[in-house]
Every structure is written in C-alpha cells, then in structure tokens.
Amino acid sequence: MKVIxxxxxxxxxxxxxxSPASFPLHFHDAExxxxxxxxxxxxxxxxxxxxDWEALRVTAxxxxxxxxxxxxxEAGALNDEQTxxxxxxxxxxxxxxxxxxxxxxxxxEYTIKEGIANFLLPSHLx
Amino acid sequence: xxxxxDEYEQQNVHEVYQHIAQHFxxxxxxxxxxxxxxxxxxxxxxxxxxxxxxxxxxLMVNRNVFIIASDRSENLAQIAxxxxxxxxxxxxxxxxxxxxxxxxxxICIAVVxxxxxxxxxxQAIAEIIRTVRPGSGTQPGGTVLIYxxxxxxxxxxxxxxxxxxxxxxxxxxRKTPSAPNxxxxxxxxxxxxxxxxxxxxxxxxxxxxxxxGYEKDNWWAIATPKTSP
Numbered sequence: 004m005k006v007i008x009x010x011x012x013x014x015x016x017x018x019x020x021x022s023p024a025s026f027p028l029h030f031h032d033a034e035x036x037x038x039x040x041x042x043x044x045x046x047x048x049x050x051x052x053x054x055d056w057e058a059l060r061v062t063a064x065x066x067x068x069x070x071x072x073x074x075x076x077e078a079g080a081l082n083d084e085q086t087x088x089x090x091x092x093x094x095x096x097x098x099x100x101x102x103x104x105x106x107x108x109x110x111x112e113y114t115i116k117e118g119i120a121n122f123l124l125p126s127h128l129x
Numbered sequence: 130x131x132x133x134x135d136e137y138e139q140q141n142v143h144e145v146y147q148h149i150a151q152h153f154x155x156x157x158x159x160x161x162x163x164x165x166x167x168x169x170x171x172x173x174x175x176x177x178x179x180x181x182x183x184x185x186x187x188l189m190v191n192r193n194v195f196i197i198a199s200d201r202s203e204n205l206a207q208i209a210x211x212x213x214x215x216x217x218x219x220x221x222x223x224x225x226x227x228x229x230x231x232x233x234x235x236i237c238i239a240v241v242x243x244x245x246x247x248x249x250x251x252q253a254i255a256e257i258i259r260t261v262r263p264g265s266g267t268q269p270g271g272t273v274l275i276y277x278x279x280x281x282x283x284x285x286x287x288x289x290x291x292x293x294x295x296x297x298x299x300x301x302x303r304k305t306p307s308a309p310n311x312x313x314x315x316x317x318x319x320x321x322x323x324x325x326x327x328x329x330x331x332x333x334x335x336x337x338x339x340x341x342g343y344e345k346d347n348w349w350a351i352a353t354p355k356t357s358p
Contacts, residue, residue, distance in 0.1 A: 004216065004218065011197045012197065012218065013226055016224075017224070020229060040214065041213070046173075046195075048174075049174025050174050050176065053195075053233075095214055118207075119203060119210060120219065121218070122199075122218055122224070122225075122226040123221055124221070124224055126132070129135075129223075
C-alpha cells in the first residue's frame with residue numbers, strides 16, 4: 004500500500020466518519036518496502052493541493068520519515084525538484100507491505116497484508 | 130442490515146470472484162469507450178475512486194489522475210495494485226473507508242448489479258455519492274460514473290429482453306482439465322437493470338443524473354450529489 008493511500012482512507016465504520024479522531028488512521032507495526040517508480044513531477048505537483056498536509060505529517064512521522072515542513076509546499080516550492088522528488092519517494096515509492104491501520108476513534112485495526120489493506124468489517128461492526 | 134442478503138452475496142458473488150480472479154482478469158483488459166472517455170477528460174491532479182475495480186483495467190487509462198481503487202476480492206485487488214500511479218485496497222461498497230465529500234470523481238463499473246436487494250443497490254450508490262464533493266455556487270460538484278448490466282440486450286449472446294426475469298444466476302465456465310467433464314462452472318448472482326432503473330436508484334440515493342445512456346449491453350449514468358435548491 005502506497006503511503007499516499009493513508010491520506011484518502013478512513014475508518015469504514017459509519018459512526019466514526021464524523022469523528023475527527025478517525026482520520027488519519029494510525030500505522031502500527033508497519034513494514035516498509037521501497038518500490039522504484041517513474042518520477043512524474045507534474046503528477047506530484049498536481050496532487051499536492053489535494054493532500055491533507057496535517058494528516059500526511061502525522062503519517063510520515065509514524066512511519067519514521069524525517070519531519071515534513073509545517074506547511075504544505077505551494078507556488079514556487081512546487082517547482083523545486085528536490086521537494087517533488089522527496090514527496091514522490093514518500094507518497095508513491097514507499098509501500099507498507101505488512102502492518103495495521105488503527106482507527107483513533109473506535110480502535111478497530113485494519114490489517115495490511117502483502118501490500119493490501121483490508122477494510123472489510125467484521126459482522127458486529129456492520 | 131439484511132444479514133441474509135449479506136450471506137447470499139458472500140456466497141454467490143464474492144466467493145465466486147475470489148475463485149475466478151485470474152481467469153476473469155485475463156479476459157478483461159479493455160476499458161469500455163464511455164469509461165475511457167470519462168477518465169481521459171478528468172483534469173490532471175483529480176483524485177477519485179474506482180469502486181469494485183476488478184483487475185484494474187480502468188486504472189490504465191489516465192496516469193495524470195490519482196485513483197484509490199477498491200474491490201471485495203483480495204485476489205483482484207492484488208492484481209489491480211500493479212497499475213501505477215494508483216493504489217488499491219480491499220473494501221465493501223456498502224462501507225467504504227473514505228470520508229464524505231472528498232473526491233473529484235468516482236467510477237463504479239459493473240458492480241451494483243451484484244447487490245441482491247433494491248435497498249442494497251440504492252445504499253451502494255448512496256455510499257459512492259457520499260464520497261464525492263457536492264457543487265457550490267462557483268464550482269461544479271464531483272461526478273460519479275455508474276454502469277450496470279441491462280435487461281434489454283436482445284442482440285447479445287445472452288439474449289435477454291424487456292419482460293424477462295431480472296434477478297438471475299449467470300454461469301462462469303472455466304476449463305479445468307482435472308474436473309470430470311473438463312470444465313468447472315461458477316454461478317454469479319446478477320440483477321439486470323431495466324431501462325430507467327439506474328436513474329431512479331441514483332435519485333433515491335441522493336444523486337442527480339447529469340447524463341445517461343446505453344453502451345455494450347449496459348445502462349450507464351453520470352451523476353453528481355444533489356444540492357439543496
């Protein structure tokens with residue numbers, strides 16, 4: 004699972020969606036793997052405005068990346084190749100292969116196995 | 130929650146796809162024209178969903194947008210995961226792991242016809258529409274593209290038409306040398322949509338149909354979240 008995914012998923016439990024504590028989900032016991040991908044600077048530049056930066060900082064911190072800048076790169080910073088390359092590496096090239104995503108509201112744990120996070124709910128949570 | 134319907138779909142849809150994932154995937158490689166056009170016309174940097182992505186054939190159309198694909202079948206999600214720059218997870222269409230009003234677009238191609246009651250089909254569509262951002266005064270809302278198998282397809286090899294049974298089992302036959310007669314058959318449940326039904330379900334689900342039509346034995350519609358007047 005690419006790290007960027009965490010920015011666009013939350014707890015599958017309906018009641019959690021209204022709780023700010025359910026986003027982002029928290030990584031536990033994450034095993035990372037780097038997968039080299041074509042660097043598309045345009046893609047990163049276009050997607051950054053859609054990223055919830057606060058949530059990404061939390062995620063990057065949990066996965067042990069160096070602290071991201073406090074504010075989202077904008078305008079000129081989006082032309083800086085190194086900034087884009089760093090984000091490309093974190094968002095797209097870093098894969099969480101095994102581990103858990105945990106909801107900060109209901110504490111439910113979603114398992115990540117062979118690079119795929121599983122959001123199916125057990126029947127008692129449906 | 131109708132747990133009977135849940136179990137029924139588990140047995141007659143989800144388990145079948147787990148079994149036929151490889152063969153199914155090998156026979157599904159070309160996006161349908163309207164799906165392709167819809168995805169190609171998205172602005173660069175748009176972020177959206179492919180709900181019930183199957184093998185991810187629609188993830189190959191546009192590399193300038195970002196798609197979070199999901200499927201009930203882990204085997205299919207694993208195949209879909211290989212299409213860059215996108216991502217794939219396992220999720221249930223009735224309980225999507227996404228926040229409200231976050232996405233620019235969503236596609237759901239040949240999926241809602243696998244839900245076995247009218248309520249569940251509407252609920253599934255509502256769940257997708259919920260994730261897309263509604264329009265505001267200055268900005269049009271995000272859109273969803275939904276396809277479902279049509280009842281009216283008398284020129285197809287199946288030959289169904291208006292007036293026929295809408296809730297059916299469709300066999301998937303796979304060559305299996307080890308099986309007694311050399312083949313193995315899996316039956317999948319389908320609800321065949323009649324003309325106008327998809328649009329009605331979308332309205333019930335809180336969506337507003339923008340355009341709709343018929344392509345390749347399927348009814349399709351593009352919709353946006355309904356905004357209060």
